[in-house]
Amino acid sequence: MHIVVLPGDGIGPEITAATTGVLRVASERFQLNLRLEEHPIGHASLKQFGATVQPGLLDVVRAADGLILGPTATFDFKDEARGEINPSRYFRKSLDLFANVRPARTYAGRPGRLGDFDLVVVRENTEGFYADRNMEQGNGEMLVTPDVVISLRRITRSCCERIAHAACRLAMKRRKHLTIVHKANVLKIGDGMFLAICREAARAYPGLEVDDVLVDAMMAHVVRNPDRFDVVVATNMFGDILSDLTAELSGSLGLGGSLNVGDRHAMAQAAHGSAPDIAGQDVANPVSLIQSTALLLAWHGEKSGAVRYEEAASAIEGAVAKAIAEGRATRDVGGRLGTIAAGAAIAEILQAK
Template sequence: MKLVLLPGDGIGREISSATRLVLEAAACRAGIPLEIRELPIGHDSLARYGTTVSDEVVQEVRASDGLILGPTATMDFRDPARGELNPSMFFRKQFDLFANIRPSRTFEGIASRAGQFDLVIVRENTEGFYADRNMELGSGEMLVTSDVAISIRRITRQACERIAKAAFELAETRRRRVTFVHKANVLKISDGLFLEVCREVASGYPHIETNDYLIDAMAAHVVRDPSRFDVIVTTNMYGDILSDLTAELSGSLGLGSSLNVGSNFAMAQAAHGSAPDIAGQDIANPASLILSAAQLLAWFGRRQSSQLHIDAGQAISSALEELLRQGAWTRDVGGKLGTAAAADALCSAIRVNR
């Protein structure tokens, strides 16, 4: 398996280093060959090559089996004409990574704000309100006058259909419940289309229970009782907000993983930002990127019918779960370890639990 690792900005280098060590330990344990090519992205790339995403990086990613993207300083990159591309948007759009799979679950040993739960948000990744990915040319956000700003929302039948199918296929491997989240009472045409297509897709899965909620009501329901939900499917912006909310309800946004999946490629990505205020202090929680990389291993294993890769991903998740139960992790979740020490502890746990 050949992976490209792009550390990113802020805490990206620290958590990417931790993730690489853990991946190598899991690959060694499983007896699978693993090659990881590390390249600059974000500010490092902008300083070296005049662009946040270089041609070399794109070529290497195309030739790889998967990508691990560390957090980047997205707010700093405002002018694509000056090479300031949003790396996350770039790869999602370039490789048509239409599904953002965001599991949220509670862990023994980590205080939960809303009881025990285990759910997955399946977020459409390529259109919606996001101005950087809903137009063929230019931005979907416009300043008409100095006092008037307009943003265009794109919703297509094709995108709705494939994200709904992804949600139902995932639900078949879990508790067989799918919830559609929308705002069709107000956005009658665009969210109306999303809801219509979800219901059409549902007719092909009669054994799976379905329901739907308005986004505002859904935010209240996941705070009150997230355990009632299994797979939640929704459009881009709603999914972005709900996935951060449910990750925080599980104990910390730093425990939420994220995998961006297309028809033939996948990108693991930390669910949080680059946190420049704590960069270089060895206190960042690397769990989000590590768990995302574990998802990537499992995705590759399913595509290649390789149980060894699936087991390697599970070994990472299980070992981390045990460390969290013991309180042997970073300070933000009640532990005492720094970033590097947490990675070392996880590597040791993976090697021991054969």
């Protein structure tokens, strides 16, 4: 399996180094024959090549079996004419990665304040209120006068259908429960269509239990009783907010895995930002990117029919759980280890198994 690795900005290189260490152990144990090809991205690429995403990198990624993207300083990149491309948006849009899969779960040894839970948010990734990805040309936000801004949201039948089926397929592999999150009582046309299409798609999956919750009510439910949910599907912005909330409820945003999936490509990506305030201090939690990479291996295994990749993914997730249960983790989740040592602990457990 050929994986392109883009370490990113801030804490990105640190958590990427910890992640690749785990990957190398997994590759040896499960005979994955992983080939990791690293390239600069973000500020490092801008300094070296004059662009945050160097020319030709997309072709390299398309030819690979998967992509790992460390967190980048997205807020810093404002002018594409000066090479300041948002790497996350660029790859999501260029590779048509329409589903953002965001698991959130609690761990033994690190009990959640709201009890144990295990859920997945499936977020539509290519349209919605995101101004940089819902127009063929230009931006979805317009400054009409100095005091008036109009933001456009795009909702299409095709994007609703494919995210709905992606969520349904995942729910059928888990506890067969799908929750549709929406605001159809106010956004009657856009969210009304999203809700109707999700319900129609779910009819093709016998035994799938389906309910729907208004997004504001969902925020109340998920902080009161998160274990009632299994797979949650939502439009882009609602899913973005909800997935960060559920990751934090599990104990830390640093625990949340994130996989961006399309029909032919997938990108593992930490669920959090580049955290420049703690960069270089060896305190960042590497678990989010490690878990995201496990999701990437599982996706490749399912896609290629090579079970050993799915077995490796499961073993990595088990090693993460054991490390957290033993307190061999970073401070944000009750441990005392630094970034590199926390990654090494997971690799050690993985190797010992």
